[in-house]
Amino acid sequence: MSNNTLSITDNRTGKNYDVPIEHDTIRASDLRQIKVKSDDFGMMTYDPAYMNTASCKSEITYIDGDLGILEYRGYPIEQLAEKSTFLEVAYLLIHGELPNQEQSDYWVQRIMRHTYVHQTLTRLMEVFRYDSHPMSILISCVAIQSTFYPEARNVDDPKVREKQIWRIIGRLPTIAAFAYRHRIGRPYNYPDSTLDYASNFLYMLDNMGERNYEVDPIMAKALDILFILHADHEQNCSTSVMRSIGSSRVDPFTALSGAAGALYGPLHGGANEQALLMLRQIGSVANIPTYIERVKKGELRLMGFGHRVYKNYDPRAKIIKKIAYDVFNVTKKRSHLIDIAVELEQIALNDPYFVERKLYPNVDFYSGIIYQAMGFPIDMYPVLFAIPRAAGWLAQWAEMVQDKDQKIARPRQIYLGAPRRDYVTIAER
Ligand code: SDX
Numbered sequence: 001m002s003n004n005t006l007s008i009t010d011n012r013t014g015k016n017y018d019v020p021i022e023h024d025t026i027r028a029s030d031l032r033q034i035k036v037k038s039d040d041f042g043m044m045t046y047d048p049a050y051m052n053t054a055s056c057k058s059e060i061t062y063i064d065g066d067l068g069i070l071e072y073r074g075y076p077i078e079q080l081a082e083k084s085t086f087l088e089v090a091y092l093l094i095h096g097e098l099p100n101q102e103q104s105d106y107w108v109q110r111i112m113r114h115t116y117v118h119q120t121l122t123r124l125m126e127v128f129r130y131d132s133h134p135m136s137i138l139i140s141c142v143a144i145q146s147t148f149y150p151e152a153r154n155v156d157d158p159k160v161r162e163k164q165i166w167r168i169i170g171r172l173p174t175i176a177a178f179a180y181r182h183r184i185g186r187p188y189n190y191p192d193s194t195l196d197y198a199s200n201f202l203y204m205l206d207n208m209g210e211r212n213y214e215v216d217p218i219m220a221k222a223l224d225i226l227f228i229l230h231a232d233h234e235q236n237c238s239t240s241v242m243r244s245i246g247s248s249r250v251d252p253f254t255a256l257s258g259a260a261g262a263l264y265g266p267l268h269g270g271a272n273e274q275a276l277l278m279l280r281q282i283g284s285v286a287n288i289p290t291y292i293e294r295v296k297k298g299e300l301r302l303m304g305f306g307h308r309v310y311k312n313y314d315p316r317a318k319i320i321k322k323i324a325y326d327v328f329n330v331t332k333k334r335s336h337l338i339d340i341a342v343e344l345e346q347i348a349l350n351d352p353y354f355v356e357r358k359l360y361p362n363v364d365f366y367s368g369i370i371y372q373a374m375g376f377p378i379d380m381y382p383v384l385f386a387i388p389r390a391a392g393w394l395a396q397w398a399e400m401v402q403d404k405d406q407k408i409a410r411p412r413q414i415y416l417g418a419p420r421r422d423y424v425t426i427a428e429r
Contacts, residue, residue, distance in 0.1 A: 245259070313361065
């Protein structure tokens with residue numbers, strides 16, 4: 001037997017098994033041969049929250065959690081943030097290579113041509129109360145689009161997949177902007193496809209009918225970089241939901257509305273909203289020690305800190321921290337929260353509680369401060385995460401749909417419930 005195997009001895013039976021190793025993993029299904037009785041189901045792995053389970057093979061994003069490395073299709077996130085644009089990164093994630101000029105022009109033209117939403121969707125928007133959370137509005141408005149385009153369920157047709165990808169990436173900023181305008185009782189600004197992706201989004205959010213309205217290019221660039229940083233992150237919670245729902249071969253609108261639901265959670269994409277609320281609750285640098293003590297007692301979590309994969313500084317957080325100062329220079333609204341955040345980071349990075357647990361600032365720690373300086377309401381922050389992450393969700397979904405290794409996702413369980421028993425009438429209970 002080649003040395004690329006794992007030798008397992010089942011001490012219950014004394015039997016030995018050699019299991020092939022590939023990519024430093026073993027196939028869980030290879031463990032099924034390990035049985036005590038011949039009619040046993042066979043051995044499984046038990047891995048709640050998939051702490052140590054690879055669910056797929058992917059070529060899209062590489063993370064090294066110990067070294068704090070993030071690469072999209074092999075390109076370091078630092079270089080893409082400095083030199084690329086979000087739409088170019090979206091193309092890279094979905095198609096695997098950076099586009100040439102002709103490919104880029106066509107891609108941008110197609111997406112900016114799909115920024116208008118169906119009028120039925122604007123009527124749906126009207127039924128939401130003014131205080132509805134914009135993530136709930138976004139999730140509903142993404143899902144309803146499956147009723148407009150029934151052909152989207154032909155997920156094995158590359159041309160059908162491509163068109164839904166244009167529609168989703170093109171329309172998410174419009175849905176987000178309309179949700180924002182609906183909640184503040186202002187008329188919608190319809191998309192302006194002559195603007196770039198981030199500028200068009202800011203225009204739809206802010207224009208109040210001024211004829212000479214100009215989007216600030218520094219703000220648009222800062223938002224575009226934030227979109228690049230949030231675009232994909234391998235098999236995070238929401239991406240694994242996108243893959244799991246998509247594995248039933250449902251249309252991508254329905255799958256993506258589920259992924260957005262997972263992102264909404266406070267432990268995932270909702271953490272940027274929670275991190276800013278936390279900084280507000282702390283209120284001043286003087287209050288940090290008391291807050292830290294409550295965290296160390298387990299009463300609270302330091303929102304925007306910690307990560308399942310990064311056991312070093314999240315490379316995205318480093319870049320975002322720098323962008324914050326660029327935005328402050330434009331908005332002239334240097335939030336005092338940045339002082340609390342920087343001091344909180346310094347204290348936490350030197351406190352044994354956080355050092356032992358390798359807890360560092362993650363992507364959500366500083367992003368909220370930028371969004372606040374840009375004037376976004378706090379509950380819009382997870383929406384600002386969902387818009388760019390749609391590119392990653394769609395890239396991962398398209399890869400899954402074409403992966404011959406994949407089937408409908410259906411994990412097993414360890415049953416520890418009641419043994420078989422007979423029904424008892426209510427009179428006998
Ligand atoms: C994102 O997966 C991704 O890639 C996600 C993401 C992406 O781009 O898709 O990067 C985006 O979701 C970033 C994470 C945003 N979430 C938060 O900032 C919420 C606060 N962070 C935590 O809840 C936590 O760190 C998680 C959820 C991010 C990770 O949790 P794990 O890996 O399940 O770790 P754990 O909960 O088992 O914690 C391990 C230990 C525990 O202490 P002990 O029980 O061992 O004593 O670390 C402690 C935890 O109590 N801990 C924290 C903490 N995070 C972990 N203690 C205080 N504050 C925290 N933030």
